Amino acid sequence: MGHHLNRAKAHFGTDTRGLLEGGRYALLHTRSLEFDELRPYVPGDDVRDIDWKASARSGHVLIKRFVSEKHHKILLVADAGRNMSSLTPNGETKRDVAAHILGAFGLVTLGRADQIGMVYGDARGCVNIRQRRGETHIENMLHRFYAHTLAEPGVSDIVSQLDYVATHYRHSMLIVVVSDEPEVDDRLDDAVTRLRSRHDVLWAMVPDMPAVGDHDGYDVGSGSLVLRGAALGPRVVAAYRRAEQERAHRLDEYLTARAIPYATIGASTQIRPRLVELTEVFARAG
Template identity: 80%
Template sequence: MGKHLNRAKAHFGADTRGMLEGGRYALLHTRSLEFDDLRPYVPGDDVRDIDWKASARSGHVLIKRFVSEKHHKILLVADAGRNMSALTPSEEAKRDVAAHVLGAIGLITLRRSDQIGMVYGDTRGCVNMRQRRGETHIESMLHRFYGHTLDRPGPSDIVCQLEYVATHYRHRMLVVVVSDEPEVDARLDDVVTRLAARHDVMWVMVADMPALGHANGYDVASGRFVLNSAVLGPRVVAAYRRAEQARVRDLREFMTTRAVPYAVVRGSSEIRARLVELTEVFARAG
């Protein structure tokens, strides 16, 4: 297993049983290699499935029937822009937590043989990685995503990536968005409404380090310094906290009214608990 998947496994664990079971959309019905029983041949059956020995014994042409499996088609949509350079409340780089979340979802798909792809990028555009199966494919996606976040990324704009998906992906699938907490505006409203009408959408948001309560820092998006609470004074701090409460409330209402399950991850140690909650919501939708 590659280094990115191993890092995700260290935080998420190896037990993925029961995760992403059910769900309404994006199911590919295939057969497994597990034999179920025999049934009479009917025109249109694949002749390769004929059990010739059983047919000879019974005097009738019999077909092998296999256990049916359901596989999801999953698309990861990830912010690889400048916002991922910031810190989380756990003091990890957001790019690291995001990569661990993406890797954890990849680990879930391995056991199920789901197809998984990724769209990532920043305000300059998107990189599209086609849906495939397998450990090597997932490790490659994580490697390319992580490399983009390190190599002079552009400003973050997750709506840019979502608009690409809404335009280019027509068949129903499970779309898992991994970004920071988005700003609720008309652009976000339009693209989420379009996506949710066609796909199952889940959102994992990587939280920012609180702007107050720490030494002077800077905003990675703008490069401007952020003063600490001692310099700003109690009135400014109180106004900031009211604005933060309103932002969180607006975001919660936005996701709830559009039936988009979401989770806020404050550090890698929370990934398993938050993803278990999200996958349980997905299973209940099935």
């Protein structure tokens, strides 16, 4: 396994069973082509699927679970602009956390033969990597994304990537967006509305370290100095914190109203539990 996938595996692990089941583009568990596993019977199951021999051996009624040959088609949509050079609340670079999240979704697809591609970029434009299968393909995607974030990236603008996908991807699929926390405005709403009319969307957001802290900082987008909290005074700090709470509330209301499951992941150690929660919401939505 390559460098980036190994780093993702260190934080996400190797157990991907049950993730991304459900939703409109999931594996279909029906009387179909290929035996998958046994599971306990629940009311409403087709009695024709009961495995009587296995049930007799175990003392419990067990159902044969089948999978069809239909798999997910997944498109990762990632911000590779300057925002990924800033720090998360725990001090990691956002590019590292984002790469580990992207790698985690890649690991999920490996055991399921899902097709996965990526669109990444910044305000200058998009790079489109077509959907394919396999470890080498996923590692190459992660390498290209990470290299872009290091090589003088442009200003971040995830709406540019969302607009590209909404314009160029017509066939229904699962869209996984990995970015910082977007500003809710008309541009975002237009792109999201177009995407949701055709695709399922999940959103993993990597937040910034608070701009007002114990040390001076700088804005990675503009390069301007951001003074420490002590220099700004308590009234300015309090106003900043209120504005951040209001912004987070608007974003939560926006994504919830549009039925977009999302997770805020501020550290690589949070990737496993937050993505498990995110995919469970996705499965229930199906």
